[in-house]
Amino acid sequence: MKALVYIAPNSIEFRPEPSPSLLPGDSLVKVEAVGICGSDLHAYLGHDSRRVPPLILGHEVCGTVIEGSSKGKQVVVNPLITCGECNDCLNGLTNLCLDRKLIGMNRPGAFAEQFGIPAKNLVEVPNGGNSVKLALAEPAAVSLHAVRLVERIAMRPLSEGNALVIGGGAVGLLCAIILRDYGCKSIVLSETNEQRLKVIESTGVCEVINPTTDNIAKNHFDAVFDAVGISLTRQTSIRAVKPGGAIMHIGLGDASGEMDVRKMTLSEITFIGTYTYTALDFRVAVHKIAKGDYGALDWVDERPLADGSQAFRELVQGKVASPKIILRP
Ligand SMILES: [Zn+2]
Numbered sequence: 001m002k003a004l005v006y007i008a009p010n011s012i013e014f015r016p017e018p019s020p021s022l023l024p025g026d027s028l029v030k031v032e033a034v035g036i037c038g039s040d041l042h043a044y045l046g047h048d049s050r051r052v053p054p055l056i057l058g059h060e061v062c063g064t065v066i067e068g069s070s071k072g073k074q075v076v077v078n079p080l081i082t083c084g085e086c087n088d089c090l091n092g093l094t095n096l097c098l099d100r101k102l103i104g105m106n107r108p109g110a111f112a113e114q115f116g117i118p119a120k121n122l123v124e125v126p127n128g129g130n131s132v133k134l135a136l137a138e139p140a141a142v143s144l145h146a147v148r149l150v151e152r153i154a155m156r157p158l159s160e161g162n163a164l165v166i167g168g169g170a171v172g173l174l175c176a177i178i179l180r181d182y183g184c185k186s187i188v189l190s191e192t193n194e195q196r197l198k199v200i201e202s203t204g205v206c207e208v209i210n211p212t213t214d215n216i217a218k219n220h221f222d223a224v225f226d227a228v229g230i231s232l233t234r235q236t237s238i239r240a241v242k243p244g245g246a247i248m249h250i251g252l253g254d255a256s257g258e259m260d261v262r263k264m265t266l267s268e269i270t271f272i273g274t275y276t277y278t279a280l281d282f283r284v285a286v287h288k289i290a291k292g293d294y295g296a297l298d299w300v301d302e303r304p305l306a307d308g309s310q311a312f313r314e315l316v317q318g319k320v321a322s323p324k325i326i327l328r329p
């Protein structure tokens with residue numbers, strides 16, 4: 001088969017690879033659509049020590065099972081492989097499993113014609129669906145989990161409050177879409193890429209601002225979602241959140257810099273880290289997309305898998321207007 005292989009920092013190549021070797025309990029999936037995640041881009045730049053080349057990246061995937069359990073079915077793949085036996089797994093908090101593994105990191109990923117995955121990680125799409133939209137289920141599950149965690153600790157329902165989303169990649173935009181689905185009517189999304197801002201504005205889901213030219217209101221937002229996660233956006237989050245509000249830290253941009261712990265203390269700010277999703281969040285995201293609850297999802301940029309290395313180059317150069325590139329073998 002052919003696959004897009006991360007060979008070394010700034011180098012990714014579409015080339016022949018051996019067929020995937022399956023472990024007991026695995027199904028073999030033929031890839032229909034696979035998204036490029038911000039974390040794949042981090043790896044490509046050599047910034048993720050967990051992803052060691054040579055490695056097939058990619059974990060946001062929809063396909064059809066060609067061997068093993070669910071054979072012949074269209075499936076969306078939950079890429080998070082967990083032990084199923086620890087207390088957190090038994091409690092449904094699968095994303096907290098200390099033994100968690102991700103395809104495209106600890107196992108070969110889905111930037112390929114085929115890959116293997118435990119059958120228990122497959123979510124069947126009952127009546128079939130658009131594989132490109134369904135490949136958004138993984139980032140949608142990340143956003144859904146983040147919104148759900150905020151909903152749990154917010155002083156008032158999200159439908160009565162206002163929210164700021166920092167970062168207009170797929171996870172940021174999906175946060176806005178899901179907040180809207182939760183009834184939140186006042187959502188501002190902040191993004192520095194002007195082309196991308198226009199694409200997001202055209203969805204009509206939220207108000208958009210460019211923080212390089214527009215002011216972000218201080219002490220104003222009930223909830224702030226930081227889908228970038230760098231020192232500067234953490235500082236912005238703390239400035240923008242209102243007393244008693246919550247900051248949801250999603251992005252894994254960097255880990256350095258200072259935070260205004262004084263304001264966080266004096267204003268009772270809740271700061272929550274969030275990583276991936278539970279198995280149930282993932283299933284809900286698949287069904288919501290299949291039902292059309294998250295809108296047309298027509299803002300993706302579809303390209304052939306063979307052109308993957310060009311896509312990575314353009315993403316690094318900030319030349320991509322769409323919040324998500326989806327590759328198709
Ligand atoms: Zn991802």
Ligand SMILES: [Zn+2]
Nearest residue numbers: 083086089097
């Ligand atoms: Zn576990």
